[in-house]
Amino acid sequence: MKQKAWAIHFIYAGIILLLAGGQMYAVESYQLTPSATKFLAHNVGPGPETTRGALNHLVVNSGAQVRETITLPNWIAWASLSAGAILAVHGGLLVAHKK
Known part of the structure; x- marks a missing residue:
């Protein structure tokens, strides 16, 4: 059984x-929602102490409706x-x- x-x-x-x-x-390709993009920017990838991470956090937190596209x-x-x-x-x- x-x-x-x-x-x-x-x-x-x-x-x-x-x-x-x-x-x-x-x-x-898949286009994420702005909230999913913000979640990824804060929890996955380079931290805000790196140049790329600081740029990602700046763009996502600026209030613009940024959408990540995954291919x-x-x-x-x-x-x-x-x-x-x-x-x-x-x-x-x-x-x-x-x-």
Whole structure:
């Protein structure tokens, strides 16, 4: 019974990775909201003690509606699609093997 539960988890993880990979492949870039851009400027990346970090904090805190654009490389989408397919097939084979 435990083996079948693990197989279902593999299938679900594979489906989620397939959907995420399809989404990443279909979309060219993602544009973040101003609040998400502000969050990233304050919590991720260089700190305000560096030149680039100080410039980022200045621009984000100036009150302008700054939006960060994220462009992902194509290999991330293909890697997610491949891993999703492998996990889904592996889970399907585990379910078929237990019957």
